Amino acid sequence: MTSNELLKGGVTVRTELAADAPPVLGDRIQLQQVILNLVRNAIDAMSTIGDRPRELLIRSAKDTNSVLIQIEDSGSGLDPEQAERIFEPFFTTKPQGLGMGLSISRSIIEAHGGRLWASPGLSHGAVFQFTLPKADGRR
Ligand SMILES: Nc1ncnc2c1ncn2[C@@H]1O[C@H](COP(=O)(O)OP(=O)(O)O)[C@@H](O)[C@H]1O
Ligand SMILES: [Mg+2]
Numbered sequence: 001m002t003s004n005e006l007l008k009g010g011v012t013v014r015t016e017l018a019a020d021a022p023p024v025l026g027d028r029i030q031l032q033q034v035i036l037n038l039v040r041n042a043i044d045a046m047s048t049i050g051d052r053p054r055e056l057l058i059r060s061a062k063d064t065n066s067v068l069i070q071i072e073d074s075g076s077g078l079d080p081e082q083a084e085r086i087f088e089p090f091f092t093t094k095p096q097g098l099g100m101g102l103s104i105s106r107s108i109i110e111a112h113g114g115r116l117w118a119s120p121g122l123s124h125g126a127v128f129q130f131t132l133p134k135a136d137g138r139r
Contacts, residue, residue: 001032002043006039009047011043011046012055014057015057015059016058018059018067024133025135030111030112033104033105033108039056039058041102042126045073046075049074049076054073056071058070059071066133067132070128072121073121073125073126075126078119078120091103112133114130114133115130116129116130
């Protein structure tokens with residue numbers, strides 16, 4: 001769904017997906033919406049980067065009772081002062097932004113019993129990650 005936007009944005013994608021991740025129970029469309037939001041935000045955050053590769057890394061990992069999904073970019077990064085506000089409805093730093101993507105995404109993940117948060121990347125950019133409880137932990 002994002003291949004054309006990635007191509008236009010000059011972004012390369014790397015995936016590191018855990019082979020041993022347990023199944024999760026959830027609304028396929030809603031979870032797709034979350035990942036789409038995070039990928040689009042990452043593309044936007046890398047659009048002004050010219051002095052380093054524009055890289056998107058998508059990782060999944062098994063946690064004790066959940067699965068962890070991480071979406072890391074090499075973009076502009078998060079202003080520490082804005083780091084929590086970015087999840088507020090209508091908060092945007094983009095001229096054409098709606099500011100609803102992260103707010104909706106967090107609601108979706110929390111409705112699935114997980115958490116969604118952001119942290120700075122190792123050298124540049126930002127990492128957005130969320131957990132989803134593994135299916136058999138819900139019974
Ligand atoms: N990957 C990212 N890197 C840096 N800033 C980000 C990233 N994702 C989101 N943000 C910041 O959070 C704000 C809110 O994001 P979002 O809720 O998706 O709304 P929108 O994309 O419409 O601005 C963005 O305007 C941007 O300032
Ligand atoms: Mg957005």
